[in-house]
Amino acid sequence: MTENGCEHRERVLTMDTMNPNIKRVEYAVRGPIVQRAVQIERELKMGVNKPFTEVIKANIGDCHAMGQKPITFFRQVLALCSYPDLLEDSKFPEDAKSRAHRILQACGGGSLGAYSTSQGIEMIRQDVARYIERRDGGIACDPDNIYLSTGASDAIVTMLKLLVSGEGMSRTGVMISIPQYPLYSAALAELGAVQISYYLDEDNCWSLDINELRRALQEAKKHCIPRALCIINPGNPTGQVQSRQCIEDVIRFAATENLFLMADEVYQDNVYAEGCKFHSFKKVLFEMGPEYSEKVELASFHSTSKCYMGECGFRGGYMEVVNLDPEVKVQLTKLVSVRLCPPVPGQALLDVVVNPPQPDEPSYDTFIKERSETLATLAEKANMTQEILNQVPGIKCNPVQGAMYTFPCIHLPPKAILEAKEKGQSPDMFYCMKLLEEKGICLVPGSGFGQRDGTYHFRMTILPPKEKLKIVLAKIKEFHQHFTDQYS
Amino acid sequence: MTENGCEHRERVLTMDTMNPNIKRVEYAVRGPIVQRAVQIERELKMGVNKPFTEVIKANIGDCHAMGQKPITFFRQVLALCSYPDLLEDSKFPEDAKSRAHRILQACGGGSLGAYSTSQGIEMIRQDVARYIERRDGGIACDPDNIYLSTGASDAIVTMLKLLVSGEGMSRTGVMISIPQYPLYSAALAELGAVQISYYLDEDNCWSLDINELRRALQEAKKHCIPRALCIINPGNPTGQVQSRQCIEDVIRFAATENLFLMADEVYQDNVYAEGCKFHSFKKVLFEMGPEYSEKVELASFHSTSKCYMGECGFRGGYMEVVNLDPEVKVQLTKLVSVRLCPPVPGQALLDVVVNPPQPDEPSYDTFIKERSETLATLAEKANMTQEILNQVPGIKCNPVQGAMYTFPCIHLPPKAILEAKEKGQSPDMFYCMKLLEEKGICLVPGSGFGQRDGTYHFRMTILPPKEKLKIVLAKIKEFHQHFTDQYS
Numbered sequence: 024m025t026e027n028g029c030e031h032r033e034r035v036l037t038m039d040t041m042n043p044n045i046k047r048v049e050y051a052v053r054g055p056i057v058q059r060a061v062q063i064e065r066e067l068k069m070g071v072n073k074p075f076t077e078v079i080k081a082n083i084g085d086c087h088a089m090g091q092k093p094i095t096f097f098r099q100v101l102a103l104c105s106y107p108d109l110l111e112d113s114k115f116p117e118d119a120k121s122r123a124h125r126i127l128q129a130c131g132g133g134s135l136g137a138y139s140t141s142q143g144i145e146m147i148r149q150d151v152a153r154y155i156e157r158r159d160g161g162i163a164c165d166p167d168n169i170y171l172s173t174g175a176s177d178a179i180v181t182m183l184k185l186l187v188s189g190e191g192m193s194r195t196g197v198m199i200s201i202p203q204y205p206l207y208s209a210a211l212a213e214l215g216a217v218q219i220s221y222y223l224d225e226d227n228c229w230s231l232d233i234n235e236l237r238r239a240l241q242e243a244k245k246h247c248i249p250r251a252l253c254i255i256n257p258g259n260p261t262g263q264v265q266s267r268q269c270i271e272d273v274i275r276f277a278a279t280e281n282l283f284l285m286a287d288e289v290y291q292d293n294v295y296a297e298g299c300k301f302h303s304f305k306k307v308l309f310e311m312g313p314e315y316s317e318k319v320e321l322a323s324f325h326s327t328s329k330c331y332m333g334e335c336g337f338r339g340g341y342m343e344v345v346n347l348d349p350e351v352k353v354q355l356t357k358l359v360s361v362r363l364c365p366p367v368p369g370q371a372l373l374d375v376v377v378n379p380p381q382p383d384e385p386s387y388d389t390f391i392k393e394r395s396e397t398l399a400t401l402a403e404k405a406n407m408t409q410e411i412l413n414q415v416p417g418i419k420c421n422p423v424q425g426a427m428y429t430f431p432c433i434h435l436p437p438k439a440i441l442e443a444k445e446k447g448q449s450p451d452m453f454y455c456m457k458l459l460e461e462k463g464i465c466l467v468p469g470s471g472f473g474q475r476d477g478t479y480h481f482r483m484t485i486l487p488p489k490e491k492l493k494i495v496l497a498k499i500k501e502f503h504q505h506f507t508d509q510y511s
Numbered sequence: 512m513t514e515n516g517c518e519h520r521e522r523v524l525t526m527d528t529m530n531p532n533i534k535r536v537e538y539a540v541r542g543p544i545v546q547r548a549v550q551i552e553r554e555l556k557m558g559v560n561k562p563f564t565e566v567i568k569a570n571i572g573d574c575h576a577m578g579q580k581p582i583t584f585f586r587q588v589l590a591l592c593s594y595p596d597l598l599e600d601s602k603f604p605e606d607a608k609s610r611a612h613r614i615l616q617a618c619g620g621g622s623l624g625a626y627s628t629s630q631g632i633e634m635i636r637q638d639v640a641r642y643i644e645r646r647d648g649g650i651a652c653d654p655d656n657i658y659l660s661t662g663a664s665d666a667i668v669t670m671l672k673l674l675v676s677g678e679g680m681s682r683t684g685v686m687i688s689i690p691q692y693p694l695y696s697a698a699l700a701e702l703g704a705v706q707i708s709y710y711l712d713e714d715n716c717w718s719l720d721i722n723e724l725r726r727a728l729q730e731a732k733k734h735c736i737p738r739a740l741c742i743i744n745p746g747n748p749t750g751q752v753q754s755r756q757c758i759e760d761v762i763r764f765a766a767t768e769n770l771f772l773m774a775d776e777v778y779q780d781n782v783y784a785e786g787c788k789f790h791s792f793k794k795v796l797f798e799m800g801p802e803y804s805e806k807v808e809l810a811s812f813h814s815t816s817k818c819y820m821g822e823c824g825f826r827g828g829y830m831e832v833v834n835l836d837p838e839v840k841v842q843l844t845k846l847v848s849v850r851l852c853p854p855v856p857g858q859a860l861l862d863v864v865v866n867p868p869q870p871d872e873p874s875y876d877t878f879i880k881e882r883s884e885t886l887a888t889l890a891e892k893a894n895m896t897q898e899i900l901n902q903v904p905g906i907k908c909n910p911v912q913g914a915m916y917t918f919p920c921i922h923l924p925p926k927a928i929l930e931a932k933e934k935g936q937s938p939d940m941f942y943c944m945k946l947l948e949e950k951g952i953c954l955v956p957g958s959g960f961g962q963r964d965g966t967y968h969f970r971m972t973i974l975p976p977k978e979k980l981k982i983v984l985a986k987i988k989e990f991h992q993h994f995t996d997q998y999s
Contacts, residue, residue, distance in 0.1 A: 035674075035738050035771040035808055038838045042676045045846055053629055053848035061628075085626045088619025098594040105856075106590035114600075131576025136822040138573045140549075141541055173661060173826070176850055184701075186523075188530045209849045213672075250523050283523040320523055334624040336855030338661070350526045358533055360541035361697040362664055366854040367824030368593075 047212040050205050051471020052083050056455055060465040075463030079495055081483045082465045084259075084427045086333025089486035094332060094393050096386045100126070100375050101368060104135050118384035126371045135367045141360035143171025143341070144367075147374045151341050154377035158291075159306040170342045170355070171365045171373065174335075175289045175326040178342035180210045182285060182322045185355060186251050187216040196247035198239060198282070200231070201473035202430055202480070204259045208473070217247035222475060225432065228421050229261035233272045240280060251283040252276075257290040257301065257425030260472050260482035262405070264299040264424040270307045278319050286323040289340075292330035295402035296424035305345060321345040327372050329427065331397040339369030339376075401427070404485040404492055411496040415503050427486060430469065433479050433503070439510035451479040457506065462498040535700040538693050539959020540571050544943055548953040563951030567983055569971045570953045572747075572915045574821025577974035582820060582881050584874045588614070588863050589856060592623050606872035614859045623855045629848035631659025631829070632855075635862045639829050642865035646779075647794040658830045658843070659861065661853045662823075663777050663814040666830035668698045670773060670810045673843060674739050675704040684735035686727060686770070688719070689961035690918060690968070692747045696961070705735035710963060713920065716909050717749035721760045728768060739771040740764075745778040745789065745913030748960050748970040750893070752787040752912040758795045766807050774811040777828075780818035783890035784912035793833060809833040815860050817915065819885040827857030827864075889915070892973040892980055899984040903991050915974060918957065921967050921991070927998035939967040945994065950986040 038046070060078050067073060080088070087093065096119060103109050103123030110120055129146040131137030142148065148171065152164040172178035187195045196217040199207045203220075211218045221239040223229045231254070243249050254273060256265040265273075277284045286304035294301050304323055309316040327339035344352065380386040405423035412420040412431050420431035435450050443453035451468035458464050469480025487495055526534070548566050555561060568576070575581065584607060591597050591611030598608055617634040619625030630636065636659065640652040660666035675683045684705040687695045691708075699706045709727040711717045719742070731737050742761060744753040753761075765772045774792035782789050792811055797804040815827035832840070868874040893911035900908040900919050908919035923938050931941030939956035946952050957968025975983055 033769065034834075034836050035769055036839050037836050038842075040676065040738070041673050041839055041842060045673055045842055048846060048849060050845060050849045053851075054845075083626065085619060086624070087622035088625035090620055093622060093624050102590040102594035102597060105593055106586040109590060112602075130824070131573060132578055134575035134581060134824070136574070136581050136820075136824045137576035138571065138823045173854070174851065180850075185529050185533055188528065206849060213846075213849075250528070281521065281523055332624075335626045336618070336622070336624045336852070338852075338854040346522075348522050348525050351524050351529055354526075354529060354533055357538060357542075358536060358701075361536060361538045361694060361701075362668075363541075363662065363823070364826075366661070366826040366857060368856040369854060 044213050044215050048209045049212070049471070050209050051467050052205060054467070054471060056452070056459060056467065057082055057465060059456070060459060063459065063463070073463065074461060078459070078463045078465055079487055079491060080465045081487060081495055082467045084329060084484055084486065085335055086329075086427075086486055087335070089484070090488045091333045091397060091486065092393070093334065094390060096380055096390050097332065097334070097372060097375050099386075101372060104368070104371050107133070116385045118380050118386050122375055122378070126374055130367065135371060137367070139171075139364040139367055139370060141362070141364050142356060143169070143365055144370055144374075147171060147370050148341075150374050150378045155305070155343060159303055159309070162306055162309045164305075164343065168344050168347070170344070170359060171370050172340045172342055173365045173369065174328060174338040175287065175324040175340040175342075176206050177338075177365070178322075178324050178340060179206060179285065179287065181355070181359060182342065183210050183214060183216070183251075184358065185351065186283060187214040189248060192246060194247045195251075196243045196249040198236070198243075198249060198252040200253070200255060200258070201475075202260050202469065202482075203473055204255055204287070205471055207253055217243065219243040219247070219249055220473060223258070223261055223263070225421065225475075225478075228424070229258055229263035229430075231265060231269055231273065233276055236273070236276055249280070249282065251285055253285040253287065254304070255287040256304075257293055259287075259290065259426050260428045260430045260467075262421065262423040262426045262428050262430065264294050264296065264301065267300075267302045267307060270302055270304060271311060274304070274308055274311060274315060274319060278315055284319060284321040286321060288323050289326040289329045290426040291325065292398065293401065293427060294425040295405045296422055299424045301425070305343065308345065318346060320347060322347075327369060327376055331394045332372075332376055333397075334372055337369040337372045338366055339373040340365075341373060400489070401485065404489060407489070407492065408483070408485045408496065411493075411500065415500045417507055418499075418503055423485060427484050428482050429485065430472070430480050430482050433481065434507075435479050436507060436510035439506065442510070451481060454479070454506065455481055458499070458502050462502050464495055464498055464502075532701050532703050536697045537700070537959070538697050539955050540693060542955070542959060544940070544947060544955065545570055545953060547944065548947060551947065551951070561951065562949060566947070566951045566953055567975060567979060568953045569975060569983055570955045572817060572972055572974065573823055574817075574915075574974055575823070577972070578976045579821045579885060579974065580881070581822065582878060584868055584878050585820065585822070585860060585863050587874075589860060592859050593856070595621070604873045606868050606874045610863055610866070614862055618855065623859060625855070627659075627852040627855055627858060629850070629852050630844060631657065631853060632858055632862075635659065635858050636829075638862055638866045643793070643831060647791055647797070650794055650797045652793075652831065656832050656835070658832070658847060659853045659858050660828045660830055661857065662816060662826040663775065663812040663828040663830075664694050665826075665853070666810075666812050666828060667694060667773065667775065669843070669847060670830065671698050671702060671704070671739075672846065673839065674771060675702040677736060680734060682735045683739075684731045684737040686724070686731075686737060686740040688741070688743060688746070689963075690748050690957065691961055692743055692775070693959055695741055705731065707731040707735070707737055708961060711746070711749055711751070713909065713963075713966075716912070717746055717751035717918075719753060719757055719761065721764055724761070724764055737768070737770060739773055741773040741775065742792070743775040744792075745781055747775075747778065747914050748916045748918045748955075750909065750911040750914045750916050750918065752782050752784065752789065755788075755790045755795060758790055758792060759799060762792070762796055762799060762803060762807060766803055772807060772809045774809065776811055777814040777817045778914040779813065780886065781889065781915060782913040783893045784910055787912045789913070793831065796833065806834060808835060810835075815857060815864055819882045820860075820864055821885075822860055825857040825860045826854055827861040828853075829861060888977070889973065892977060895977070895980065896971070896973045896984065899981075899988065903988045905995055906987075906991055911973060915972050916970050917973065918960070918968050918970050921969065922995075923967050924995060924998035927994065930998070939969060942967070942994065943969055946987070946990050950990050952983055952986055952990075
C-alpha cells in the first residue's frame with residue numbers, strides 16, 4: 024500500500040468483521056418470502072405471465088394496506104395539527120378543532136415540528152393515564168409511569184435493553200412464547216441475551232400452561248439467569264385470548280420466580296370470540312392485592328397500529344411501567360432521551376385514540392359507527408378464516424379468538440419434507456414459497472415464529488377485504504389439496 | 512419465601528442488575544440542567560418568585576419551539592396526506608395537491624397509516640437520490656443505497672450497531688470529534704465500543720487537524736481496533752464548516768488507515784459565514800477519482816429536523832451508503848426491518864423537502880420567500896451571537912460559520928472551580944446551573960460535549976427570536992461579569 028493511496032484497501036465492514044449479534048437476528052415477517060413477493064409484483068408490472076394477476080399479502084398486520092379505512096375523526100385532528108390554518112375552516116367539526124387546538128398548545132411553539140420531552144408530551148401522558156384508569160375499572164395510573172414510544176416495538180426493545188446483562192453462564196435469559204412474534208427473538212439476538220422458549224398448547228387453543236413455563240425455566244437456569252417473562256395477549260401469531268385465571272397464574276409464577284413481566288397488549292381491542300374478554304395484566308395484578316400489586320414489576324405495551332385504528336405508519340405507542348425501581352426509571356428516562364423523542368404526529372394520534380369523541384360531541388356517532396364496523400368486520404373475517412381453513416383436509420386451525428392472525432397447523436407429506444430439506448429450506452418455507460409462486464398468496468412460514476419440532480404452520484392475517492379473503496382461503500384450499508396429491 | 516407468595520420478593524431490575532452499558536450512557540442535551548429548567552418552569556407557573564419571569568431554553572436545536580415557522584407548502588402537503596378529503600378543497604394549491612396525491616399513491620392502501628417497506632418508500636428514495644445528484648453536481652446516486660430513517664440519530668445508531676464487535680483488546684474503536692454531539696458517545700457506550708477522541712482545534716476556528724487524527728488513532732491502536740471515523744459537518748456543537756481541502760485530507764486518511772467514514776451532514780443548508788460553503792463527503796469522494804470513490808466506505812446522514820425546515824418532531828431523515836459490502840447491505844436491510852419502518856409522516860415530509868415547489872408551480876414564490884427569510888434570520892443571529900459574546904471579558908467565541916450553535920470558551924476563576932469541585936460538579940455545570948437559577952437561561956455545559964482538560968465552555972443555540980436572543984446574550988454578559996467578580 025502506498026502511504027496515501029488505497030489501491031489495496033480492503034473493506035472495513037464485511038460479514039467477517041460485522042457485529043456477530045446482528046448476523047443472528049432473524050425477522051421472518053419481512054424475510055425472504057416477502058422480498059420474493061415484491062419481486063413478483065415487479066414482474067407482474069413488467070408483463071411477465073403468471074397464473075395470477077396480483078399478489079395478495081397476508082403476511083403482515085398492515086390494516087390500511089389491506090383496505091381498512093382510517094377513522095375520520097383521527098385524520099381530521101391530524102390534518103388540523105399539521106396545518107393549523109385549517110382551524111379557521113368551517114368544514115371541520117368543533118370537537119376535532121378543540122382536540123387539535125389542545126394538542127398544539129401542548130407542543131413547543133404550538134407545532135408538531137418541535138421536539139417533545141423524551142418521555143412524550145405530558146398532557147398526552149395524562150390522557151393515556153386516564154384511558155388506562157377507565158379501561159381498568161378505576162385502578163390508578165400515574166402519568167409519570169407512561170412512556171410514549173415509536174410504536175410498541177421501540178418500547179419493548181428499550182425495556183429489554185435495560186434488562187440484559189452478563190456474559191456466559193450469567194447472561195440474562197428472557198422467556199418468550201413459542202410461537203412468538205419475531206421482534207422478541209430478534210431483539211434478544213441483537214442484545215446477546217438468552218432466549219428461553221416456552222411452548223403454547225396448540226391442542227388447547229394455544230393456551231399458556233404454567234407447567235410448561237416451569238419446565239422451560241428450570242431447564243434455562245442451568246445456563247443463564249432468567250429475569251423476564253414476555254406475554255403477548257391477545258396472541259400473535261396464535262390469536263388466543265388469555266383467561267383471567269391464566270393471567271393470575273402467570274403473575275403468581277412471575278412473583279415466585281422473581282421475573283420481570285412484559286405484557287404486549289397491542290391487540291387489546293381485537294377480541295372476537297364469544298366468552299372471551301381482554302384482561303389487562305395491570306388490572307389483574309392490582310386485583311390480586313398489595314402482596315402482588317406493590318411488588319411485581321410489570322411493563323405493558325400498547326400501540327396505535329392495531330385494534331380498530333390500524334395506523335401502523337404513524338409509529339405511535341406507549342409503555343406503562345409498574346413497580347419499576349426509581350433509580351432504574353431515571354436510567355430509562357436518560358436512555359430514551361438519547362433518541363430525543365417519539366414522532367410527534369404519532370403522539371398526537373395516540374392522544375385522540377385515548378381521548379376519542381364523547382357522546383355529547385358532534386363526531387361521536389360517526390366515530391362509533393366506524394369503530395364498530397371495523398371491529399365487526401374483523402370478527403366476521405376471523406370466523407370465516409377458521410371455518411374455511413378447517414374444511415381443508417390436512418389443515419387444522421384453532422379459533423381466532425383475537426388479534427389479527429391465524430396460525431394453522433399444516434400436514435405436509437414426507438416426500439415434500441424430504442424435497443424441502445434437499446433444497447436446504449424448512450418444509451413450511453418450501454410450502455409457502457410454492458404457494459406464493461403458484462397462487463400469488465404471501466404468507467409467513469411457521470418456522471419464522473417457532474413451533475414444536477416436526478410440526479408445520481403458517482401465519483396468515485385476517486385483514487384482506489372479505490371478498491378477497493374468500494379468494495385467499497379458496498386458493499389456499501386448492502393449493503393444499505394439490506400439494507398433498509403431488510407429494511403423496 | 513412461601514411457595515406461591517412474594518412477600519420477600521426483591522426487585523428484579525435494579526441499578527446492580529441492569530445493563531451496565533446503559534448506566535454509562537450520558538446525554539447532556541437533555542440532562543440534569545434541562546430537568547431543573549422544567550422544574551423551574553413549573554415553579555414559575557405555581558407563582559414562586561424568581562428574578563425572571565420565563566425560562567429561555569437555548570439548550571437544544573429545537574427550531575419550532577423557539578418560534579421558527581414551518582414552511583407552509585410542507586404543512587399543506589402533510590395535511591392533505593393526513594386527510595385526503597381535502598384533495599377536493601379549492602383552498603389548497605394544485606402543486607401541494609399533486610405532491611400529496613403522488614405520495615399517497617406510493618403508500619399501501621393510499622394511506623399514511625400503512626407500513627412502508629423497511630428501507631422507506633421506494634418513490635421517496637428515488638426522490639432523495641435525485642436530490643443528492645442535484646446537490647452533488649450530477650454525481651450518480653442509487654436509490655437502493657438510500658435508507659430512510661427515524662431522524663438522523665436512528666440511522667447513525669444503526670450503522671454503529673453493524674460496525675461494533677469484539678471484546679477486550681479487539682473491541683471496535685470509533686473516532687469522534689471532541690467536542691462532539693453526545694449521541695455518538697451515548698451510542699458507543701450503549702454498544703460497548705471504544706470511543707476514540709480527536710480534538711478539534713479551537714484556536715483555528717474548530718478546524719479538524721489531520722495530525723491530531725493521526726495521534727488519536729495511533730494511541731487507540733494500543734487498546735482497540737479502530738474501524739470508523741465520524742465527522743459532523745457543519746459542526747455540532749462547534750459551528751465550523753469544513754473546507755473542501757480538509758474533507759479531501761480526511762478521506763485520504765480514512766483510505767490509508769482503513770476506516771469506515773460516517774458523515775453527519777444534517778446542517779448542510781446552515782452555512783452563514785462569507786467564504787464558507789458546504790461540500791458533501793460523497794461529492795468530494797467522487798471527485799477524488801475511482802481510486803477513492805470505488806473503495807472508501809461512506810455513510811452520510813441527513814434529517815428533516817434542521818436546515819430551514821426545523822421539523823424535529825416528525826423524526827424524518829435518511830442515510831446514503833457508498834461502497835457498502837453487498838452482503839452487509841442485506842444484513843442492514845434485515846436489521847431495519849425488525850423495527851418495521853420509519854414513521855410514514857416523516858417520510859412524506861422528507862419527500863417534499865427533497866422535491867420542493869419548482870419555479871413554474873404556484874407555491875414556488877412563497878416557498879422561496881419563507882426559506883430565504885428563515886436562513887437569513889439564522890445568519891443574522893449567528894453573527895449577532897458571536898459579536899456580543901466576544902465583547903464579554905472572559906468569554907471567547909469562534910465565528911458561527913454554520914449549524915445552529917456557538918460553543919464559547921469561558922474563563923472561570925479558580926475560586927469558582929474549587930467551589931464546583933467541592934460540590935462534586937464540573938465547573939461549567941456549576942456555572943450553567945447558576946446561570947439558570949439566577950437568570951432563567953438554559954444552556955448545556957461544555958463537559959457534556961467534551962473539551963480539553965482545564966478549558967470550560969457552554970453550548971448555546973442561536974435559535975431564540977432576535978429580540979429574545981438579545982436578551983439572552985445581555986443576561987449572559989451580566990451574569991458572567993457578576994460571576995467573575997463574585998469569585999475573584
